[in-house]
Amino acid sequence: MGLDIGTTRVCAIIGEYNENEELEILGVGVSPSNGLRKGVVINIEATQKSVLEAVEQAEQMAGREVETVVASIAGPHIEGINSRGVVAVNSKGREITQNDVDRVMEAARAVVLPMDREIIHLLPQEYLVDEQRGVKDPRDMIGVRLEAEVHLITASITAAQNLIKCINRAGLKVSEMMYESLAASRASLTPEEKEIGTLFINIGGGTTDIMLYLNGAPHYTSVLPLGGKEVSSDIAIILKIPFEEAEKIKIRDGFCLASMVEEGGEPVIIPGVGGRPPLSTDRNTICSYIQPRMTEIFEMIKKRVESEAGFTAWQSLGGVVLSGGGAMLPGTVELAQSIFPTAVRMAEPFGVNGLSREVCRPDRSTAYGLVLQGAQQALLQGPVIRDTRSRKGGGLKQWLRNFFE
Ligand SMILES: Nc1ncnc2c1ncn2[C@@H]1O[C@H](COP(=O)(O)OP(=O)(O)OP(=O)(O)O)[C@@H](O)[C@H]1O
Numbered sequence: 001m002g003l004d005i006g007t008t009r010v011c012a013i014i015g016e017y018n019e020n021e022e023l024e025i026l027g028v029g030v031s032p033s034n035g036l037r038k039g040v041v042i043n044i045e046a047t048q049k050s051v052l053e054a055v056e057q058a059e060q061m062a063g064r065e066v067e068t069v070v071a072s073i074a075g076p077h078i079e080g081i082n083s084r085g086v087v088a089v090n091s092k093g094r095e096i097t098q099n100d101v102d103r104v105m106e107a108a109r110a111v112v113l114p115m116d117r118e119i120i121h122l123l124p125q126e127y128l129v130d131e132q133r134g135v136k137d138p139r140d141m142i143g144v145r146l147e148a149e150v151h152l153i154t155a156s157i158t159a160a161q162n163l164i165k166c167i168n169r170a171g172l173k174v175s176e177m178m179y180e181s182l183a184a185s186r187a188s189l190t191p192e193e194k195e196i197g198t199l200f201i202n203i204g205g206g207t208t209d210i211m212l213y214l215n216g217a218p219h220y221t222s223v224l225p226l227g228g229k230e231v232s233s234d235i236a237i238i239l240k241i242p243f244e245e246a247e248k249i250k251i252r253d254g255f256c257l258a259s260m261v262e263e264g265g266e267p268v269i270i271p272g273v274g275g276r277p278p279l280s281t282d283r284n285t286i287c288s289y290i291q292p293r294m295t296e297i298f299e300m301i302k303k304r305v306e307s308e309a310g311f312t313a314w315q316s317l318g319g320v321v322l323s324g325g326g327a328m329l330p331g332t333v334e335l336a337q338s339i340f341p342t343a344v345r346m347a348e349p350f351g352v353n354g355l356s357r358e359v360c361r362p363d364r365s366t367a368y369g370l371v372l373q374g375a376q377q378a379l380l381q382g383p384v385i386r387d388t389r390s391r392k393g394g395g396l397k398q399w400l401r402n403f404f405e
């Protein structure tokens with residue numbers, strides 16, 4: 001099971017390989033999330049409840065019970081850094097073995113981190129054998145010196161622990177934590193797109209994640225503390241209405257590019273609050289509240305990629321791929337297209353069987369990527385789902401076992 005715990009909703013997806021070795025989606029569960037702020041847990045009990053609700057929905061649909069999940073981790077505490085490791089090849093005949101690869105990866109991991117951070121992903125970019133660049137798999141090559149260039153993704157230890165605690169309390173074990181955008185890009189980018197270079201942008205409710213892929217591997221990771229919630233709260237502040245009403249107006253009538261708003265559409269009714277009578281406006285006006293914030297998000301991303309990753313070769317990039325619920329506003333691709341001088345498309349999870357319509361949405365790509373990861377683990381270690389429904393009976397025992405582990 002993939003469990004994506006977001007700022008606005010929790011999404012659980014259960015998948016299983018069928019007899020043709022295709023991943024089939026068996027169940028999907030989505031619940032509102034009330035215990036997180038900008039991707040980070042701030043209320044254990046509320047998050048636990050949301051997790052339980054989404055998981056039970058997915059289990060009911062699948063008719064299976066799940067014990068172990070691959071969970072997402074997100075938030076502005078996530079950082080990416082590039083590192084390099086060097087070792088001497090010490091095997092017989094100077095033929096590089098898996099052991100040499102493991103040692104060079106360990107060497108690349110040796111970076112000084114603050115006490116409260118840990119490495120959650122160690123992603124190889126390329127290997128150098130005796131200074132020869134561009135080696136993707138050095139095993140069996142002859143060489144004296146082996147170097148690895150890697151991208152490390154680090155996270156706050158306490159943020160990860162709080163997330164695990166919520167999941168454990170909901171009666172589940174965590175087999176792996178995966179950075180949200182790594183999972184979403186895994187489900188949405190082809191190896192060719194990663195090879196020619198792609199900027200992957202996941203606009204969530206509380207955060208926007210950026211991952212720059214070059215030559216087949218991630219080179220830059222960053223998280224902006226802005227997302228779809230800011231868009232709704234701008235509308236709420238301008239119109240002096242509750243956040244929930246602004247959210248409804250955004251989803252029903254929102255556009256993020258003025259030139260795409262059709263003339264003469266239905267009026268937009270703004271509910272009266274505190275005895276005020278309802279007002280009527282048009283979609284163009286609503287768009288004028290949304291477009292500046294979405295423009296700000298894309299411009300901040302472009303600036304970060306140029307200044308922090310030192311990347312300006314937009315013309316040579318394969319393109320920009322957008323995912324996350326915040327990218328679902330009509331006109332988002334076109335607005336991004338006007339800011340990034342390269343092709344822009346919407347993410348669409350690929351290779352899905354079963355409940356494909358439920359999963360083929362930009363805001364499901366993280367959960368689907370987590371399922372892909374879990375399915376790969378299951379292939380290596382055996383399945384993690386059972387045909388029984390015993391959570392209710394064994395819940396507390398399981399919780400205590402997990403909690404005191
Ligand atoms: N159809 C839609 N049109 C416009 N916006 C939408 C639509 N559906 C969802 N959203 C917006 O998407 C955002 C939620 O996106 P998503 O589900 O990817 O976030 P999350 O995973 O909960 O948050 P985060 O990843 O930041 O922790 C909300 O701000 C919501 O308003």
Ligand SMILES: [Mg+2]
Pocket residue numbers: 005006007074180204205324366
């Ligand atoms: Mg998210």
